[in-house]
Amino acid sequence: MLVSAKEMLEKARDGKYAVGQFNINNLEWTKSILQVAEEMKSPVILGVSEGAGKYMTGFKTVAAMVKAMDEEMKISVPVALHLDHGTYEGCYKCIKAGFTSIMFDGSHYPIDENIAKTRELVNVANAMGMSIEAEVGSIGGEEDGVIGMGECADPNECKQVADLGVTMLAAGIGNIHGKYPANWKGLSFETLAAIKEKVGDMPLVLHGGTGIPAEMIKKAISLGVAKINVNTECQLSFQEATRKYIEAGKDLEGKGFDPRKLLAPGAEAIKQTVREKIELFGSANKA
Numbered sequence: 001m002l003v004s005a006k007e008m009l010e011k012a013r014d015g016k017y018a019v020g021q022f023n024i025n026n027l028e029w030t031k032s033i034l035q036v037a038e039e040m041k042s043p044v045i046l047g048v049s050e051g052a053g054k055y056m057t058g059f060k061t062v063a064a065m066v067k068a069m070d071e072e073m074k075i076s077v078p079v080a081l082h083l084d085h086g087t088y089e090g091c092y093k094c095i096k097a098g099f100t101s102i103m104f105d106g107s108h109y110p111i112d113e114n115i116a117k118t119r120e121l122v123n124v125a126n127a128m129g130m131s132i133e134a135e136v137g138s139i140g141g142e143e144d145g146v147i148g149m150g151e152c153a154d155p156n157e158c159k160q161v162a163d164l165g166v167t168m169l170a171a172g173i174g175n176i177h178g179k180y181p182a183n184w185k186g187l188s189f190e191t192l193a194a195i196k197e198k199v200g201d202m203p204l205v206l207h208g209g210t211g212i213p214a215e216m217i218k219k220a221i222s223l224g225v226a227k228i229n230v231n232t233e234c235q236l237s238f239q240e241a242t243r244k245y246i247e248a249g250k251d252l253e254g255k256g257f258d259p260r261k262l263l264a265p266g267a268e269a270i271k272q273t274v275r276e277k278i279e280l281f282g283s284a285n286k287a
């Protein structure tokens with residue numbers, strides 16, 4: 001069931017668990033994530049970066065694929081189709097394409113410009129019944145060409161953006177896209193608590209979910225995080241399983257070259273990663 005992310009995130013905030021956003025790259029990714037969400041009776045958010053959208057030939061293709069799969073697979077759990085780290089133009093493209101949720105990442109603009117653009121997009125998203133995520137501070141590292149310095153968000157700026165009526169707010173708290181370096185200092189719970197204090201009920205979003213230790217995830221949820229984004233970890237699971245298949249020479253046996261066989265171990269590995277995350281985030285049986 002394709003829906004805006006608003007209700008599922010408010011329920012998660014009240015129930016003290018988090019909904020996973022899993023980024024998609026193609027049909028296998030989407031199918032694996034939807035299968036696990038349905039199997040575990042968990043709400044889920046499918047994240048699409050601008051790069052992934054382009055790779056799949058455009059947001060219209062992505063929306064058509066997800067809508068059709070949701071129907072053909074008879075998915076009964078709530079699913080939001082969400083633009084990840086969207087530009088101003090990208091947001092309008094996804095609104096037109098039939099996404100149910102957008103993220104406007106104006107974190108690289110001066111705060112006044114971030115606020116002005118977010119305000120405009122909040123009005124459009126509200127009118128369309130879509131959810132909208134905004135970002136303050138920045139997520140470190142690189143994701144699909146979006147590079148952040150990883151500075152912690154200013155709680156007062158978070159309040160200014162939350163007051164615009166966004167559905168959920170991503171705030172930098174020392175989190176990083178991709179693998180965490182060995183000398184990573186961990187999440188800044190001090191910043192998270194200070195933000196929570198300012199923004200009250202606003203569901204908070206934790207980006208860079210790959211590689212954050214389980215205890216930190218749980219603590220972040222207890223401090224108001226209601227959505228956690230995972231991308232790299234599914235890519236690594238897929239890569240590892242595919243490498244094993246090929247290194248074992250399975251692609252050379254019989255019809256092992258058949259793409260449906262060649263991609264199957266990777267797809268199974270994605271499913272296992274998604275299962276573990278849903279378990280950790282506490283969203284199983286919350287659909």
Ligand code: 13P
Binds near residue numbers: 047085177206229231
């Ligand atoms: P990871 O790739 O580190 O899991 O981050 C995902 C993310 O935050 C998507 O916006």
